[in-house]
């Protein structure tokens with residue numbers, strides 16, 4: 001199916017260059033799964049991508065989790081991700097002022113050279129988005145920022161009155177914003193977020209798992225189908241996949257469910 005048909009109004013309304021790349025990738029891969037590859041060794045990450053690469057649309061990394069990181073091994077991992085037709089999403093959760101965030105896109109990890117999408121908190125004000133985009137521009141790249149509008153973890157402060165609304169109004173008109181992180185564990189909160197966001201930006205959701213309930217250390221989970229029907233455009237799944245005995249099969253099951261639900265939503 002054509003992306004315009006699958007994504008409907010979101011396809012026409014989007015204004016960040018990475019969004020259509022993602023939407024097209026989802027249609028090629030028939031998956032809305034963003035793998036949260038929260039492993040601590042390069043060997044583990046390589047094995048995981050070999051297993052699940054065909055079933056996911058994007059690879060989410062925490063580059064500073066990896067014990068045996070080297071620039072060379074990371075470059076090879078990124079090449080592997082590209083060979084699997086994956087967007088690369090560094091979940092760095094930047095939060096500083098614009099110029100420092102721009103500098104943090106460089107540094108030892110040089111995120112600006114390999115990440116297509118990054119996360120940021122808006123706690124320091126909306127200029128962080130321009131700082132991150134300047135980081136990409138410094139090396140002739142472009143990318144998209146996902147602003148955290150909600151979180152999945154128990155007791156987080158993004159639920160305080162007015163925070164989510166301020167985040168959405170700060171990000172909605174900025175073409176550097178790819179979309180927002182919403183809370184996949186609470187479909188009603190997500191429905192509200194979607195109403196505020198409209199069709200111009202995507203919403204990606206962590207806190208989803210086929211086994212609904214509470215996770216470790218305050219993580220909460222909802223069902224991916226409920227999240228997509230409530231307006232999620234990408235399901236971020238970590239331990240649900242990488243802790244299973246058969247990550248490839250489990251990723252395939254998440255992919256099928258996510259794609260079927262997207263078609264149900266669009267149809």
Ligand code: S5P
Nearest residue numbers: 036150151152153206236237238239240
């Ligand atoms: O609110 C959030 C935002 C994010 S990006 N809650 C989250 O859990 N995340 C990330 O999603 C978190 O950093 C982790 O990499 C992933 C969830 O992993 P899981 O193992 O709970 O599926």
